[in-house]
Amino acid sequence: KSELKTELLQLERQKMADLIEKSKKLAAYSAVDENLKPNHKVIGIGSGSTVVYVAERVGQQSNKSELVCIPTGFQSKQLIIDNGLKLGSLEEFASIDIAFDGADEVDSQLNCIKGGGACLLQEKLVADSADNFIIVADYRKNTGILGKSWTKGVPLEVVPAAYNKILKQLTELGGKAQVRSGLPAKAGPVITDNGNFIIDCDFSQVEASKVKELNDKIKAMVGVVETGYFVGMAQKAYIGNADGTVSTLK
Numbered sequence: 321k322s323e324l325k326t327e328l329l330q331l332e333r334q335k336m337a338d339l340i341e342k343s344k345k346l347a348a349y350s351a352v353d354e355n356l357k358p359n360h361k362v363i364g365i366g367s368g369s370t371v372v373y374v375a376e377r378v379g380q381q382s383n384k385s386e387l388v389c390i391p392t393g394f395q396s397k398q399l400i401i402d403n404g405l406k407l408g409s410l411e412e413f414a415s416i417d418i419a420f421d422g423a424d425e426v427d428s429q430l431n432c433i434k435g436g437g438a439c440l441l442q443e444k445l446v447a448d449s450a451d452n453f454i455i456v457a458d459y460r461k462n463t464g465i466l467g468k469s470w471t472k473g474v475p476l477e478v479v480p481a482a483y484n485k486i487l488k489q490l491t492e493l494g495g496k497a498q499v500r501s502g503l504p505a506k507a508g509p510v511i512t513d514n515g516n517f518i519i520d521c522d523f524s525q526v527e528a529s530k531v532k533e534l535n536d537k538i539k540a541m542v543g544v545v546e547t548g549y550f551v552g553m554a555q556k557a558y559i560g561n562a563d564g565t566v567s568t569l570k
């Protein structure tokens with residue numbers, strides 16, 4: 321009996337995983353199909369598992385040989401190469417026509433939490449350089465208010481020497497902060513592509529109208545390189561729903 325229960329549970333989990341995967345693909349394909357225009361030649365490709373489908377769709381464009389893609393990290397670089405796209409850099413292109421990226425959470429005003437994959441600094445550089453910044457995500461990320469989901473709060477990239485001071489300051493600001501560690505934990509802190517640490521800080525739920533104020537306070541702490549709050553940067557978010565539809569948030 322218990323074997324049957326375990327099997328049913330596994331089937332249920334697989335069904336859920338398939339649904340999430342389908343909704344990621346749906347969001348990514350819709351976002352590319354509706355927003356990538358013939359005059360867009362420099363494209364930002366973000367990080368994470370949803371962006372895999374963005375790179376796949378961009379790689380299917382008939383004019384792909386004319387496109388240059390700017391990555392937000394190592395994984396993203398690999399995605400660009402694997403899909404036969406041309407790799408560029410922010411050093412070569414000061415502005416990007418359109419950038420697509422995933423998100424850990426999106427609120428009602430399109431503020432996002434990003435940085436689950438520790439690439440938030442490059443992601444923000446690319447988003448900031450882009451004329452159009454489009455979020456792609458599955459339905460679990462559409463939380464309405466930031467801080468509602470299962471994530472550990474907002475990721476912050478900090479200079480290693482400043483981590484302890486910043487942990488104290490974040491606690492004083494009302495957050496529950498911890499340095500992100502690698503796997504296994506005894507391997508020590510996660511080191512970003514820029515040689516910094518990541519602190520995850522849980523501020524519980526933050527109203528959309530308060531995100532900017534909180535972000536400004538964190539950014540003012542000496543040693544904070546960048547935060548995973550993307551305030552008012554996205555023009556649209558494509559959310560793949562569990563019922564096979566896509567919602568566009570603007």
Ligand code: 5RP
Nearest residue numbers: 368369370422434435436437
């Ligand atoms: C990485 C990110 C990702 O875009 C974010 O974590 C979403 O990832 P996924 O598409 O796998 O859910 O910000 O730093």
